[in-house]
Amino acid sequence: MEENISMQITMRLRQIIQEMSRHSKHLQEKYKITLPQLICLKEVASHGPIAIGALTKIVFINNSTVTGIIDRLEKRKLVQRVRISKDRRQVHVEITEEGLTFIEDAPTPIHHQFIEKLESMKSEDVSMILWGLELLVDMLGQTNPAAPATHPPKHVMHPEEGLMGTNEEL
Numbered sequence: 001m002e003e004n005i006s007m008q009i010t011m012r013l014r015q016i017i018q019e020m021s022r023h024s025k026h027l028q029e030k031y032k033i034t035l036p037q038l039i040c041l042k043e044v045a046s047h048g049p050i051a052i053g054a055l056t057k058i059v060f061i062n063n064s065t066v067t068g069i070i071d072r073l074e075k076r077k078l079v080q081r082v083r084i085s086k087d088r089r090q091v092h093v094e095i096t097e098e099g100l101t102f103i104e105d106a107p108t109p110i111h112h113q114f115i116e117k118l119e120s121m122k123s124e125d126v127s128m129i130l131w132g133l134e135l136l137v138d139m140l141g142q143t144n145p146a147a148p149a150t151h152p153p154k155h156v157m158h159p160e161e162g163l164m165g166t167n168e169e170l
Helices: 002-031 035-047 052-059 063-075 097-105 112-120 123-141
Strands: 079-083 091-095
Touching: 002 035, 035 052, 035 063, 035 091, 035 097, 052 063, 052 091, 063 079, 091 097
Parallel strands: none
Antiparallel strands: 079 091
């Protein structure tokens, strides 16, 4: 039984990875940008000048990969590196005017249909999906198997207890 469930989870994860890969190829062909580049560009835009180290933590991509992404975005003049202090080692990345223009017309990092479906769902259902994904990430990355599981947010429906609260209570 446990093996069957883990196999089903593994297959669903593979499906998600394939869909993300398909969308990334679409972005590359149509907009000449990869999904990781788009995500980094949007984060640089929303956080203002940001250190590459801080960006790596936000986007969950390793430092050398983010550095390569920034190099490619800089070649396209979508971002630029800036020194923010007299310490020449402190370099931040900021979006350019061309980058802002690109983002205005840029696609979303995930399919529009997916966003439309999410927006049509009840907030409790969306929260439950997010909680499940967060729990899965915690389980996959957990180094201590004896650590307690995370609890669902108060506004998430718990199977045994029913609705535990509403968004207004948070």
